[in-house]
Amino acid sequence: xxxxxxxxxxxLLLVPLLIGAYxxxxxxxxxxxxxxxxxxxxxEAMGKxxxxxxxxxxxxxxxxxxxxxxxxxxxxxxxxLASSRATVILSMDVSGSMRARxxxxxxxxxxxxxxxxxxxAQPADVQIGIVAFASAAVLVQAPTIDREALYQAxxxxxxxxxxxxxxxxxxALKTIFPDENFNLEGDDLRDALGLPSVGGAGVNGNVRQTxxxxxxxxxxxxxxxxxxxxxxxxxxxxxxxxxxxxxTGPDPLAAGRLAGDYGVKVYTVGFxxxxxxxxxxxxxxxxxxxxxxxxxxxxxxxxxxxYEAKSATDLSDVYKSLSSRxxxxxxxxxxxxxxxxxxxxxxxxxxxxxxxxxxxxA
Numbered sequence: 418x419x420x421x422x423x424x425x426x427x428x429l430l431l432v433p434l435l436i437g438a439y440x441x442x443x444x445x446x447x448x449x450x451x452x453x454x455x456x457x458x459x460x461e462a463m464g465k466x467x468x469x470x471x472x473x474x475x476x477x478x479x480x481x482x483x484x485x486x487x488x489x490x491x492x493x494x495x496x497x498l499a500s501s502r503a504t505v506i507l508s509m510d511v512s513g514s515m516r517a518r519x520x521x522x523x524x525x526x527x528x529x530x531x532x533x534x535x536x537x538a539q540p541a542d543v544q545i546g547i548v549a550f551a552s553a554a555v556l557v558q559a560p561t562i563d564r565e566a567l568y569q570a571x572x573x574x575x576x577x578x579x580x581x582x583x584x585x586x587x588x589a590l591k592t593i594f595p596d597e598n599f600n601l602e603g604d605d606l607r608d609a610l611g612l613p614s615v616g617g618a619g620v621n622g623n624v625r626q627t628x629x630x631x632x633x634x635x636x637x638x639x640x641x642x643x644x645x646x647x648x649x650x651x652x653x654x655x656x657x658x659x660x661x662x663x664x665t666g667p668d669p670l671a672a673g674r675l676a677g678d679y680g681v682k683v684y685t686v687g688f689x690x691x692x693x694x695x696x697x698x699x700x701x702x703x704x705x706x707x708x709x710x711x712x713x714x715x716x717x718x719x720x721x722x723x724y725e726a727k728s729a730t731d732l733s734d735v736y737k738s739l740s741s742r743x744x745x746x747x748x749x750x751x752x753x754x755x756x757x758x759x760x761x762x763x764x765x766x767x768x769x770x771x772x773x774x775x776x777x778x779a
Contacts, residue, residue: 420492421751424586428486432479439475474771480762488756495749504560504653505539505743506592507532508548508585510688511574514661519690520729524563524660527729528688529571535736536567537654539743546592547571552579552665554588581666582659586676586683589655593681597642608641642678650680656739657715658686673715682721685712688736689728 419427470748486579538543547570551729558570591597655676663669676683688708709725716723724739726732771777 418492418494418752419607419749421493424619425490427488428489429483429731431486432483435479435482439479470770470774474767474774477763477767477770481760481767484763485760490762491751491753492756493751503542504544504546504593506546506548506560506589506653506655506755507535508550508589508655508657509571509574510551510552510580510659510661511549511576511583512551512580512659512661512740513576513578514580514689517578517660520688520727520732524688525574525576526656527732529574531732531736532571532658532710532728533568534733535740536564538737543743546589548583548585548588548592548731549574550581550588551577552581553577554581554584554666556592560592577666580659580661580663581656582663582669582674582711582715583667585657585659586655586669586672587667588658589683590672590679591682592674593653593655594679597605597679638656639642641707644682647677647718648680648682650682653681654721654743655681655683656686657712658688659685659707659712660687660689661706663711669711670714674751676715677718677720681719683715683719684714684721684739686732687712687723687725688732 508527511525515523515528517524518523520527532547539545539563544560544562545558545567545568546556547558549555549557557573561567669746687709705726709723713723713762715721724735726735
């Protein structure tokens with residue numbers, strides 16, 4: 418726990434002073450009582466309910482004052498609250514290697530099932546969008562709360578050649594920020610994305626090759642984006658799943674850094690057995706193995722996390738973990754109201770007991 422107005426805690430020095438004043442007052446009353454010749458008369462005047470009870474209301478009042486002083490210092494603590502995120506983008510690998518059967522019944526089938534379970538677990542007001550990427554990255558379902566539309570989009574996945582993890586990140590970003598122009602003509606962004614220098618048809622050819630959706634890359638110079646703190650954008654997150662290494666498209670590390678500059682967290686999931694698997698796709702054999710280092714770097718650049726799933730059960734557990742993480746989030750929250758409420762209750766108890774036992778508030 419921390420305090421927003423830390424200097425106000427100096428007021429706690431009043432507490433021992435008040436305790437000392439109370440002790441002094443009790444001793445003074447005792448000395449005054451000794452002056453009376455008839456002590457029995459004094460005891461009768463004090464009543465049968467005196468004794469330890471007379472100390473309870475002052476003790477409660479002192480505790481109330483202490484708690485209220487703490488409240489004035491505005492205490493804050495990290496607590497779990499309902500997430501403020503409105504959008505989750507699932508960016509999913511649909512490359513040919515997802516046909517592999519080292520995960521039963523197959524990587525693609527297991528990923529589809531786990532994605533549906535994840536969608537089902539989200540609050541009804543959270544919009545979910547789906548990006549599918551192979552050599553091309555395409556928004557197959559715009560963010561929506563219509564769960565049936567999401568399930569249908571997942572069921573219609575079509576496996577293709579190539580793996581463009583960077584494109585999967587960029588299309589997810591474009592979905593979150595539809596008004597932003599991720600411009601390849603700007604030198605800073607070209608360098609960030611790891612693309613070659615501008616060369617007319619060469620640039621356009623690269624865009625067509627990577628398969629970016631229409632409008633993702635603009636030929637006009639945009640206003641320069643001012644980077645924000647990685648992970649600071651709270652309205653949306655990206656969950657990216659892939660089973661292999663990048664074979665085409667923009668540099669995934671640069672795409673991850675760009676997501677970090679926009680404050681979007683990217684949670685990466687590496688899927689597949691440790692040894693990988695050989696897949697025959699389109700008449701060609703390929704071995705699909707994870708590039709865990711790149712996925713970890715993307716997560717680190719965006720303040721997200723990297724998860725590794727080696728089986729269908731592992732993947733289901735990963736999505737469950739992500740679901741609980743996204744539904745609730747830990748935030749530093751001011752909790753002064755709790756101390757103020759407790760202080761008020763203690764003060765009320767002190768007054769109530771004083772009235773009950775002694776017939777007065779004193």
